[in-house]
Amino acid sequence: MSGPAVHPVTEAPLPREEAPPRVRMKDVQGMAGTTGALFLRLCQFVFAAVSLCVMATTTDFPSVTAFRYLVAAVGLQSLWSLSLAIADIYALLVKRSFRNAGAVSLFAIGDGITSTLTFAAACASAGITVLIGNDLDKCNLNHCTRFMSATAMAFLSWFAVSPSFLLNFWSLASR
Numbered sequence: 001m002s003g004p005a006v007h008p009v010t011e012a013p014l015p016r017e018e019a020p021p022r023v024r025m026k027d028v029q030g031m032a033g034t035t036g037a038l039f040l041r042l043c044q045f046v047f048a049a050v051s052l053c054v055m056a057t058t059t060d061f062p063s064v065t066a067f068r069y070l071v072a073a074v075g076l077q078s079l080w081s082l083s084l085a086i087a088d089i090y091a092l093l094v095k096r097s098f099r100n101a102g103a104v105s106l107f108a109i110g111d112g113i114t115s116t117l118t119f120a121a122a123c124a125s126a127g128i129t130v131l132i133g134n135d136l137d138k139c140n141l142n143h144c145t146r147f148m149s150a151t152a153m154a155f156l157s158w159f160a161v162s163p164s165f166l167l168n169f170w171s172l173a174s175r
Contacts, residue, residue, distance in 0.1 A: 033091035051153035073121035111165035
C-alpha cells in the first residue's frame with residue numbers, strides 16, 4: 001500500500017526587487033547646455049563687457065581700489081561667461097546637454113565664485129560712487145555717470161549669473 005507522496009513544498013523564488021529606475025531631471029531652461037543657458041551666458045558676457053569697457057575708458061579709475069577690483073571682477077566674469085557660452089553653443093549643436101557630474105559641478109563652482117566676486121565688486125563700487133557723488137559732492141571733477149553706469153552693468157551681470165548658478169547647483173544637488 002502506498003500513501004500519498006508528500007513532497008516538500010519549495011517556495012517559488014521571490015522576484016528580485018529591482019531598484020526603481022533613476023528618473024532623470026528634465027532639462028530646465030537655464031541649465032548648462034540649453035538655449036536658456038546660452039541666453040543667460042550671453043547676457044552675463046554683454047553686461048560684464050560693457051562694464052569693463054566703460055570703466056576702462058575713464059582715466060581715473062586706477063586711483064580707487066574698488067574700481068580696480070570691479071575691472072578685475074568683470075574681466076574674469078566676461079571671460080568665464082564667454083567660455084561657457086561657447087560650451088553651450090557646442091552642446092546645442094551636437095544636441096546634447098551636460099549631464100556629467102564633473103562638468104556640472106565645475107560650472108556651479110565657477111558660477112558661484114564669479115558671481116560672488118562680481119557682486120562684491122559692484123557693491124564696493126556702488127559705495128564709492130555714492131561717496132563721491134552724494135557725500136563729497138565731487139561729481140563734477142570725476143566721471144560719476146560712467147562709474148555709476150559701470151556699476152549698474154556689473155549688477156546686471158550678477159543678476160544674470162545668479163540663475164545660472166542656482167540651476168547648475170540644483171542640477172548637481174538633485175543627482
